[in-house]
Amino acid sequence: MQTLNVDLGERSYPIFIGTNLFSADNLKPYIKGNQVLIVSNETVAPLYLQQIRDILPAVQVDEVILPDGEQYKTLEQLNAVYDQLLQQRHNRTTTLIALGGGVVGDMTGFAAASYQRGVNFIQIPTTLLSQVDSSVGGKTGVNHPLGKNMIGAFHQPQVVLASVDVLSTLPDRELSAGLAEVIKYGLIYDAEFLDWLEANMSGLVGRDTGLLTQAIYRSCEIKAEVVAQDEKESGIRALLNLGHTFGHAIESCQGYGNWLHGEAVAAGTAMAADLSRRLGWLSDADYSRTIRILEAAQLPVDAPKGMTAKQFMDLMAVDKKVIDGQLRLILLRSLGQAVVTDQFDPDLLQQTLDQFCA
Amino acid sequence: MQTLNVDLGERSYPIFIGTNLFSADNLKPYIKGNQVLIVSNETVAPLYLQQIRDILPAVQVDEVILPDGEQYKTLEQLNAVYDQLLQQRHNRTTTLIALGGGVVGDMTGFAAASYQRGVNFIQIPTTLLSQVDSSVGGKTGVNHPLGKNMIGAFHQPQVVLASVDVLSTLPDRELSAGLAEVIKYGLIYDAEFLDWLEANMSGLVGRDTGLLTQAIYRSCEIKAEVVAQDEKESGIRALLNLGHTFGHAIESCQGYGNWLHGEAVAAGTAMAADLSRRLGWLSDADYSRTIRILEAAQLPVDAPKGMTAKQFMDLMAVDKKVIDGQLRLILLRSLGQAVVTDQFDPDLLQQTLDQFCA
Incomplete structure (x- = not known):
């Protein structure tokens, strides 16, 4: 223990x-x-x-x-x-x-x-x-x-x-949904952990107890470090919400319970990575790595069929991170480093939404 | 101001x-x-x-x-x-x-x-x-x-x-209900303030702005002192609940809104004073003073007609001050000094309930 x-x-x-x-x-x-x-x-x-x-x-x-x-x-x-x-x-x-x-x-x-x-x-x-x-x-x-x-x-x-x-x-879908959050910790905070996850994803999906224990420990450790710095989420804690603004919109639109939270976060993470690429922060290779590791964890990397860009925008407008009408998103400066920002070209966000809602 | x-x-x-x-x-x-x-x-x-x-x-x-x-x-x-x-x-x-x-x-x-x-x-x-x-x-x-x-x-x-x-x-009944809490501060914490209230009760009931301002200031000051010592009510703050355990039972039994909170607290304060007298802490004269000042504020000093001792006991058992099945009450050691205690003879509590539920 x-x-x-x-x-x-x-x-x-x-x-x-x-x-x-x-x-x-x-x-x-x-x-x-x-x-x-x-x-x-x-x-x-x-x-x-x-x-x-x-x-x-x-x-x-x-x-x-x-x-x-x-x-x-x-x-x-x-x-x-x-x-x-x-x-x-x-x-x-x-x-x-x-x-x-x-x-x-x-x-x-x-x-x-x-x-x-x-x-x-x-x-x-x-x-x-x-x-x-x-x-x-x-x-x-x-x-x-x-x-x-x-x-x-x-x-x-x-x-x-x-x-x-x-x-x-645990059903397979639920295991994958949990892996979405595990992958998130690597993406926002720890490139080395992301490498480790890439190398061990098939073992994790196969429920190797030792690997799962390691992944849970490191995930909790990262979250505990972040929370200790910012218990009430006035700053850095917001980074834990990578993929969640898009993801919450998906969950609201689909009705709670149809998409699992982790599944919505996975698709949302793909969208955040796409916008980060459009901003020039992630390379195409980094973006592809992000998509591949989500897919290896058997997670969705597309928006739900039929969901529109307008639905995303309307639902994201009530996100808790909105301040004075300005949407803030968690985006990736690089693999292993996230930022919370309202400094993005709304046209690029529109492009991401159009891409995923095609 | x-x-x-x-x-x-x-x-x-x-x-x-x-x-x-x-x-x-x-x-x-x-x-x-x-x-x-x-x-x-x-x-x-x-x-x-x-x-x-x-x-x-x-x-x-x-x-x-x-x-x-x-x-x-x-x-x-x-x-x-x-x-x-x-x-x-x-x-x-x-x-x-x-x-x-x-x-x-x-x-x-x-x-x-x-x-x-x-x-x-x-x-x-x-x-x-x-x-x-x-x-x-x-x-x-x-x-x-x-x-x-x-x-x-x-x-x-x-x-x-x-x-x-x-x-x-403010309707007269509501003014009186507020005076119940004002009187409470004197009873639990400040004998001098109680004297002042006795001397000025007719002016307070007559809504003299200067007197009301003084009464409000001193009441808030006492409450602020108590709360600053014990924000989450692990100790002294409980004293502010004089009359409230009996009072909450009255409110629950009568249906919220029929008795005003302050009216229920006034009757509950009379009951707490009665039990304090039976414990030998208050003299008959102190008890009578307590009843008189509540009456001068045009407040009830009896339990609601028809409410039984058993109803009181059942409703008081869910009070937030109950710990491990043991009822704790706020009682008066003297006028101006309250204690929270579970050290009272249950027979005396029964006598108080029988007295007020006659």
Whole structure:
């Protein structure tokens, strides 16, 4: 087992990464009161919920099982969590455990941030994507029909258990979706890690446990470094959103849940790389490398069929990175180095959209 | 105009207290972006909303007018605020302005805490209660059918404008409800202030502007001192809840909006004083003084007709101050000094409930 510490002063917490991490030793020290609410979904609960119950100390344990999918990351489902907390009389010392992917983690985190103005929570991510992304950094929230993650809070967990063996039950599409975020870390921050990913992509897709552990560790390490510098995203943290502005537009347009988040990010990353090439920042060879590694991870590199450039522009206008009406994008200065910028020729953006929406 | 600074490090903010405070000078420095959403209610908006619009800088100004009353302090109404923010494409630099009483302030504050994971907000409280209580200290939130203020966040405003002249339009019942919280500050923290309130209660009930200004200033000062010591309520801040555990039970039982919050707090304060007397902490004379000053402020000092001791016990069991099943109450060691304690004989609590529920 490896331990990575996310350094956020009094809100610091450890991420445990390895195999077979579901043990009382890893969980018990982080449960302070005598009540626990496990939040999971219909897919994950049958696989792992009883294992988690078995390793909990002798406390009151309640559960909420949500429907599975991004389309259920809503205020309405969040209310089901509040209902259960109140019906079972959970108090301020309760601990919420998120057992599932990014949707479960984000919703449970926001429930923990807002229940009685803030209670403890623990992340047990069961998808590659949530292990490398949403369980690091404290972003929590739900979607609104008019925009993704528009309602939420920054709220850090007490501990994250990223147990690599649970990925054995993950569908192929979900594994690939997680690899989109892994590739992103290489692209924005670490050219060497990108080389390593290129060399090992077939092993990662083949679920080699050792390779996955290394990829998760380095991904979390990069994210933790970035978040420690900028917890509330006033600067560098925005770089983690490479591909996400285009990607969120895809998710909104297609209806949450039809494209996986990681798939939308992959297509969005291809679009950001294309615009970076048009700006003269990436060479054609760099652009092709970006596309190839996404394809090697079995990810889409095109916009959804039928989606128009106008739909992209309308949906991107409500992005959280818009300031005073000006769209800002995360683009690549080179492979391994991203920038957030509003300094791009709108005609070039139009060309990228036209290219991908052909 | 008097200025009181609430000292919370980088979250510090000023409260302006005085007459005719609605001026561009008092508002403009606290609006950072170029978008504003004013949240008000059907009662207050016709009286003051245009005045606020007139003193805003040249920015995009949108508004949400909520129905008036505690029964509308819900997730559903909160969603109306999110809808408007997203429909009008408000971004992370937007400023929310709460123009109204405690309900508008709490909901707007929580909307600001959670929209895009946190945006700026300004409090313009238009009731005595919100001027002395809910606009100081950063508690925000909404009610849940199973408990009051169960969903929320700590989120501090940029500035509070407590303009005493707006109290001229306040109904008598609402003025009295605000005085309940003013009296509370004397009871828990400042025996001298309690003396002053006793001496000046008829002038306060008669809306003497000078007296009201003094009462508001000292109330905010006490609250600011307490909050600065304990922003997240891990200790001393709980003392501000004198009468609130009983009071919340009354509000829940009667349905939000039938008893005003301040009225429920007044009756709850009488109950807390009664239990303090039974514990031998207050003399009969102290108890009678407490009842008399509440009555002088034209406040109820009895539980609602028909409410039973069992209803009180059931509703108090979900109070946020319950820890590990143990009810904690704010009680009076003496007039001017409160304690939070779970060290009381349950039989004495039963006697108090039986007394008030006769």
